[in-house]
Amino acid sequence: MSIQPQTDRVIIFDTTLRDGEQSPGATLNVEEKLAIAHQLALLGVDVIEAGFAAASPGDFAAVKTIAQEVGVSGGPIICSLARATRQDIQAAAQAVQYAAHPRIHTMISTSDIHLKYQLRKSREEVLAIAKEMVAYAKSFVDDVEFSPMDASRTDPEFLYQVLEVAIASGATTINIPDTVGYCTPKEMAMLIQGIREHVSNFDNVILSVHTQNDLGLATANALAALENGVRQVECTINGIGERAGNAALEEIVMALQVRKPYFNPYFNRPVDSEAPLTNIKTQEIYKTSCLVSQLTGMQVQANKAIVGANAFAHESGIHQDGILKHRQTYEIMEAASIGLPENRIVLGKHSGRNAFRTRLQELGFQLSEADLNKAFSRFKEVADKKKEMSDWDLEAIVRDETQIQVENAFQIEHIQVICGDSTYPSATITVVTPERQILTVASVGTGPVDAVYQAINQLVKIPNQLIEFSVQSVTGGIDALGTVTVRAQHQERIFSGQASDTDIVVAAAYAYMNALNRLYRYLQQSEPTVSADFATTVH
Numbered sequence: 062m063s064i065q066p067q068t069d070r071v072i073i074f075d076t077t078l079r080d081g082e083q084s085p086g087a088t089l090n091v092e093e094k095l096a097i098a099h100q101l102a103l104l105g106v107d108v109i110e111a112g113f114a115a116a117s118p119g120d121f122a123a124v125k126t127i128a129q130e131v132g133v134s135g136g137p138i139i140c141s142l143a144r145a146t147r148q149d150i151q152a153a154a155q156a157v158q159y160a161a162h163p164r165i166h167t168m169i170s171t172s173d174i175h176l177k178y179q180l181r182k183s184r185e186e187v188l189a190i191a192k193e194m195v196a197y198a199k200s201f202v203d204d205v206e207f208s209p210m211d212a213s214r215t216d217p218e219f220l221y222q223v224l225e226v227a228i229a230s231g232a233t234t235i236n237i238p239d240t241v242g243y244c245t246p247k248e249m250a251m252l253i254q255g256i257r258e259h260v261s262n263f264d265n266v267i268l269s270v271h272t273q274n275d276l277g278l279a280t281a282n283a284l285a286a287l288e289n290g291v292r293q294v295e296c297t298i299n300g301i302g303e304r305a306g307n308a309a310l311e312e313i314v315m316a317l318q319v320r321k322p323y324f325n326p327y328f329n330r331p332v333d334s335e336a337p338l339t340n341i342k343t344q345e346i347y348k349t350s351c352l353v354s355q356l357t358g359m360q361v362q363a364n365k366a367i368v369g370a371n372a373f374a375h376e377s378g379i380h381q382d383g384i385l386k387h388r389q390t391y392e393i394m395e396a397a398s399i400g401l402p403e404n405r406i407v408l409g410k411h412s413g414r415n416a417f418r419t420r421l422q423e424l425g426f427q428l429s430e431a432d433l434n435k436a437f438s439r440f441k442e443v444a445d446k447k448k449e450m451s452d453w454d455l456e457a458i459v460r461d462e463t464q465i466q467v468e469n470a471f472q473i474e475h476i477q478v479i480c481g482d483s484t485y486p487s488a489t490i491t492v493v494t495p496e497r498q499i500l501t502v503a504s505v506g507t508g509p510v511d512a513v514y515q516a517i518n519q520l521v522k523i524p525n526q527l528i529e530f531s532v533q534s535v536t537g538g539i540d541a542l543g544t545v546t547v548r549a550q551h552q553e554r555i556f557s558g559q560a561s562d563t564d565i566v567v568a569a570a571y572a573y574m575n576a577l578n579r580l581y582r583y584l585q586q587s588e589p590t591v592s593a594d595f596a597t598t599v600h
């Protein structure tokens with residue numbers, strides 16, 4: 062693959078394996094780098110900056126292996142970074158030489174602050190080094206990229222001088238780094254315009270930009286550069302990189318895709334041109350993001366644009382309602398376009414009836430309007446305590462709210478439990494009897510559930526034996542709903558009860574009361590006089 066200067070599309074230069082790996086803690090071994098490089102090739106990046114060959118034997122091996130195995134004919138350009146020193150350039154050349162399309166990327170700082178304090182060199186010395194080292198890199202490969210480090214804080218006049226010299230010495234790509242993420246988009250636009258106006262020989266090279274994210278402006282700055290004639294962007298998957306990271310590949314690519322009519326004119330294309338602006342197979346984005354996150358250990362924040370867990374998730378009722386009626390009301394791109402199977406409607410405290418009903422229908426529940434309303438109120442109560450409601454939670458709620466309720470039965474009004482390792486577990490329960498009496502009692506027990514059951518037994522004196530008690534967490538996580546199932550035996554008959562709550566003691570109380578109410582209903586039907594006694598006994 063050869064890339065022509067000032068191409069009418071964007072060259073995607075991926076530096077996940079070089080600048081991305083500079084994220085503290087993100088170090089990758091050779092196998093891991095190779096796995097990511099294979100995926101980057103599938104994603105369709107034009108250039109892979111595979112590492113900094115002079116940095117360590119491991120990085121040399123990684124660049125070499127990637128050059129051999131991924132840099133095949135028809136594959137991406139494989140590049141290594143090198144300081145403007147003979148040693149670094151030699152290492153880079155030796156590592157990338159196996160690629161069908163090798164590139165050496167050499168750089169030297171140009172800002173006064175870097176010259177004075179880091180390099181401790183004069184402008185004349187830096188100019189001479191740039192000239193000599195670009196030519197030296199060119200002696201190994203045709204494809205040489207040059208970066209004036211800290212370009213955005215460099216005196217423009219000196220920057221133009223350095224760039225002219227680098228181009229004259231054979232650089233084929235000129236990369237403008239905003240090394241410390243200092244630029245604003247307007248300043249970036251002016252910087253690029255200045256270079257295009259003042260560097261006489263730049264028409265023969267590809268102009269590139271490398272934006273860091275220290276002020277959260279990396280993507281905005283990269284796009285501003287593209288609007289002003291830059292044709293290569295340097296970026297990383299998930300935006301990882303030194304300090305606050307680099308421009309995120311997925312953000313740039315999807316911005317160009319989603320806003321194609323906006324960007325087309327900057328590439329001399331008709332507004333409505335359908336042709337893609339990059340070679341990226343966007344359906345591979347999500348997979349690549351997951352692989353990079355997994356291997357670097359750098360988690361993607363949930364609200365990260367494009368690849369964050371919430372990027373295609375909708376929680377609020379108004380948005381969910383809109384999405385269910387017409388997806389584009391609240392989505393500017395489809396989940397499938399980045400390789401996610403579908404968007405997500407997340408049920409939580411902000412959800413509305415439409416989303417709730419739709420999810421229940423998908424789960425196979427056809428509820429009457431009355432049952433739906435009952436279930437929805439319970440759903441809101443539980444959602445107030447839980448971050449996200451799972452399908453299991455919904456099933457538990459529907460089961461609780463739609464199971465046949467015993468009319469005129471005992472109802473729990475209030476539960477309070479005290480327990481701990483240095484106190485007797487005790488429970489205070491208020492129950493409304495079938496005769497509408499409100500009764501309160503306190504009791505101690507061997508544990509909080511036992512205390513609750515002792516208290517209920519004092520109020521509802523229906524003889525029974527608890528023969529089974531089980532708790533099940535229906536969802537994962539600390540805020541899971543717990544479902545309690547109890548079986549109570551009266552003479553030969555067994556009555557079961559079940560209830561769910563984020564508080565398992567509360568669920569236990571309701572489950573037991575549920576079983577007792579069934580037993581009470583049975584007694585009402587089979588022994589009306591006996592049941593009347595239970596209902597009116599005051600304690």
Ligand SMILES: CC(=O)SCCNC(=O)CCNC(=O)[C@H](O)C(C)(C)COP(=O)(O)OP(=O)(O)OC[C@H]1O[C@@H](n2cnc3c(N)ncnc32)[C@H](O)[C@@H]1OP(=O)(O)O
Binds near residue numbers: 080083116144168169
């Ligand atoms: C903005 C960026 O992301 S630039 C890339 C940053 N990435 C890395 O640094 C990762 C790889 N780096 C390394 O492994 C090491 O720093 C090495 C192998 C490159 C150099 O290690 P050391 O020789 O021990 O030098 P050290 O890292 O302490 O200091 C850097 C030296 O390079 C010099 N230097 C920095 N940039 C350049 C440059 N572009 N060209 C030439 N010399 C440079 C510094 O002035 C300093 O020289 P000094 O020791 O004479 O003062």
Ligand SMILES: CC(C)C(=O)C(=O)O
Binds near residue numbers: 236239
């Ligand atoms: C090596 C250069 C391009 C770099 O990473 C930077 O300046 O941020």
Ligand SMILES: [Mg+2]
Binds near residue numbers: 240271273303
């Ligand atoms: Mg950088």
